[in-house]
Amino acid sequence: MIEETPAIVNNWIQNWNLLSQGWRVGLVVFALVFGTAVVAYVASFIVGAIERHFQKTDNAWDDALLHAARKPVVAFVWLQGVYWAAEVAHRYSDAEVFSVNDTLLQIGFVWLLVWTVLRFIKQGEEILTSPLKMKSPMDYTTVNAVSKLSRAVVIITAVLIALQSLGYSISGVLAFGGVGGIAVGFAAKDLLANFFGGFIIHLDRPFKVGDWIRSPDRNIEGTVEHIGWRLTTVRTFDKRPLYVPNAVFTQVAVENPSRMLNRRISETIGIRYADVGQMATVVADIRSMLENHEDIDQNQTLIVNFLTFNASSLDIMIYTFTKTIEWVRFHEVKQDVLLKIADIIEGYGAEVAFPTRTLHMPEGVRLASDQAGKADGDEASSAEPGSSRAPVDGSASSSETQGSSAEATGNS
Structure with a gap:
């Protein structure tokens, strides 16, 4: 709580009899909130002006810090102003809601600090991977992995501090987490396998975002779009997304044609x-x-x-x-x-070869075939269309002779 409300404000609230005490408290609370809004606007303007000034320099990190702190600074002004207004109201009100002012202020400070750090980490990630801001930009996959790990550490630390502020024992929470972690480990072993698979990918870096990869062991081929802590997104060459659990990459061989x-x-x-x-x-x-x-x-x-x-x-x-x-x-x-x-x-007058096959026939078979073909050719050339030439084999003449003989025998 505020140690002492300014004397002039306290005396005005207690001794000015033109309005009732409730109205006087309300006016003071309104004035504090209105003043908070004005100060927040001024603070935002000042930080913005400083940020625009530092953008003209070659150092990108001061720009990142100011950009990360701009909104948290405004939020801090609002947090402090609303806290003062709530404390004034608490002095003249028995409402239970005002009894948690100090706790909310502490948690608010932690939240603002975490928000600032997370924004700065994001800005740092953009700087380290930007070819416009760095002469030798770092690998996006590595920077992204470090960024995720840093954010996780900040959030876990903030949660523990917030629990301590709420009156919970951190040692008890950590002991519960150790026992519960064993149960969670057995229940979610696949999830943990994917998590550590993602960690191995970030550590060994067999591929990064934008690489073309393929696995001869699995039907995996395409361009890496995203490497998460559980899944890796691969865009196949027919433009379909393929979501591969990270644990798979610890069990199969992966080719990286991009390298x-x-x-x-x-x-x-x-x-x-x-x-x-x-x-x-x-x-x-x-x-x-x-x-x-x-x-x-x-x-x-x-x-x-x-x-x-x-x-x-x-x-x-x-x-x-x-x-x-x-x-x-x-x-x-x-x-x-x-x-x-x-x-x-x-x-050189040569030709590209194509599959061919040569068939060799015995000499006698080839001669007999040639003679039969020649005889057929002579017969076809001597015949004329519409002629009634008798067959050369004499079969018809023989039949006629036999018929004449039979007829002569019958007449006698």
Whole structure:
């Protein structure tokens, strides 16, 4: 409670008989609240002016501190003013609600302090990850993890202080929390597994927000959008959100293609057996083309060699790496390389092979087939449309002879 109400106000309330005591107390309370509003407005204006002045400097942390403190300062003025008004009312009122003024003031101070610290942590997170405010901005995932941990520590500490202000023993609360934590641990083991999985992700940093990840063990592939304490949000390439519990990442292998240094071109191209004479020059020209290509990384492995005699082609192995890791640009470079390889092959009169099969037949079968085909061709060429030529095999003549013989026998 206020130690002493200002004497002039106290004497006015007690001795001015023009109005009743209730009206006099009401006027004093109104004046205190109105004065609080005026002071809060002035305080907001002053802090805003100071904030605008410090925005002209190169130091971003003073801007963050002033921005974080602006609203809490105004709230502090209101808290103190309302507390004074409530204390004045408590002197002349027996209402039970005014008996908790001191407790509410203490809790209010704690809340304002926590609010200021949380706002400052948020501002610090934006500064540390902003390329406009930092020459070397920090990784967003790491800063976000530290920010979350800091906020959790501040909130837990504030809750314990508030409980102490309300008359609860912190030691008893901590003992209850230890016993209850065991029960909660057994009941919510999956939740705790996800929590510690998120902690491991923030600690090891196998990926961060914005990375493209995939898991060969699970059907997980896409861009990381958010890493929470329980779930990680992955946006798949068909634009659907995929929510993965953090515990999964402690049990599966995760690939991070976003961190690759190069992209690989690995192709096998075959030419015909008839072009074996051009093989050496084709291979040499392809290697020379790749060694002089501006989008091929010459510091990485480059292989162009005659690989093997395949079933229907002579295979050439192409193995090299591009400088770009961008998916779209990589395919543009690969297309350019393959088209240039095709031009080199065609430039020597060779052709890219495709699957073929040659059938070898015995000599006797081939001759008999050729003679039958020739006879059929001669017969077809000698026949004319509409002619009634007799068959060459003589079957019809034989039938007619047999018929004539039978008729002659019957007449006799």
